[in-house]
Amino acid sequence: MPIDKETDQRRRRTGVAVLFAMTSLIVIALSSYVVWYQMGQIALGLHGWIALIAGSVGMVVLGGGLMALSFYSARSGHDEAAWQDPDDDLS
Secondary structure, three states, rough: OOOOOOHHHHHHHHHHHHHHHHHHHHHHHHHHHHHHOOOOOOOHHHHHHHHHHHHHHHHHHHHHHHHHHHHHHHHOOOOOHHHHHHHHHHH
16 A cells, blocks of 8 residues: 555654654653752652642643644634634624
8 A cells, every 4th residue: 555745744743753652752761860869868758749740640631632722723613613703794
């Protein structure tokens, strides 16, 4: 099955985006670990770990959800009404 040029370009862009996201995630995780380790003796109990993980996951889910809604709104045409001036129809 031949792949057209547009599909090939889309796959490459997606691959680059995924590679960038994974690299960023690894760099952030490693730098966070280094900073945490250099802070010294900080004890975090079970409830602290639960709060830290829940807050991090919640932040990612909320950010992703808001971005998804933003893209959905832009593609479905709901944003067009905000750019139209209602006074233009009166003249």
